[in-house]
Amino acid sequence: MARKKNSSADVTGPRIRSAALRLFARHGYAAVSMRQIASEVGVQAGTLYLYTPDKQSLLFDLMQNHMQDLLSELAALPDVQSPLAELQQFTRFHIRFHRARSDAVFIAYMELRNLEPKNFERIEAMRRQYEAHLEGILARGKAERLFDLPDTKLAAFALIAMLTGVNTWFREGGRLSLDAVEEIYWRMVKKAVGG
Amino acid sequence: MARKKNSSADVTGPRIRSAALRLFARHGYAAVSMRQIASEVGVQAGTLYLYTPDKQSLLFDLMQNHMQDLLSELAALPDVQSPLAELQQFTRFHIRFHRARSDAVFIAYMELRNLEPKNFERIEAMRRQYEAHLEGILARGKAERLFDLPDTKLAAFALIAMLTGVNTWFREGGRLSLDAVEEIYWRMVKKAVGG
DNA sequence: GTCTATAGCGAGATAGAC
């Protein structure tokens, strides 16, 4: 639909969210002021309140969008046949998805404590859903005796922590390409569930 | 040495650090006020400045003490013979040490961004030293062909992330004892470096 | 060693002009 006017409203909202994402990741939710966000976008502080009811909602929206993206991209992965192939697909997906969104990943983990209880519960439910997906893969592999795992829940926690850890050290243009990193991590994952 | 007076100074300092540790871990450095810390200890806000020059120094002291404890306890571990035995010892030590200090661990990771550059560099140097210790174990094991690892640096990062992850879900009195958790993680670590 | 009091500042959020 053609627009009558050159409205900046459709671009200011996303720019606010983008600036908030970056600033929250860099300095922490509590340490970032609404004025800082506004200044980054090039508007006055009051203007932010046309796009979000308050600072808390801004944080929650960022985290909710991130988790929804995560779950919907996970669901959109092509079907594969064996638990081993599923696990490889999950491993590579997790590294790639998280690497491409390091700010959002950081926030979704660090700022959980700054969510109001109701908002916290909604984010946590999505995180549990993601973990359950991996645990399902591990449980199927265990049932088929492809994997040797005394506890699939612990194994899911352990693997997710290991894979998410890539974000703490990986830098574009460093010693290894992301492809190479994926390969090395996949080898460790495969051996760890071993197999 | 016997004390002349029943001074509370020797107890107030530690209590301030202990309250700050818990509050920073729970709500984040930026979100915690000096008034909150003082109120927790049962003194007025101004009193805190007898024990710390400012809020930033308080944070840095907590992180520095934590890292120094980590390195000195690591150094105090009894000598063992093979890289595999060393790795097992490291695995169990890491889980136990970090589990017992979950607040400090959380802070040492989350609040790095709230350190002034100079303080940041000092903490980072200690963290690299710890990582280098694990990488040394892995490199020795690789040299003896006990471990099959394409990249010992990545493997060290991956293992530390995996082990530290225990802190995000483990609860005393839950389904598994810490001993059982150590055993399950050690099995996964051993297979992952495999071996 | 701890208190009360306060200086000086910056925060989140709102009102109303344009």
Next chain:
DNA sequence: GTCTATCTCGCTATAGAC
């Protein structure tokens, strides 16, 4: 849709009494 101006609050840090 954005601005300026402002309300109200809580912050870090300090001064000085006891």
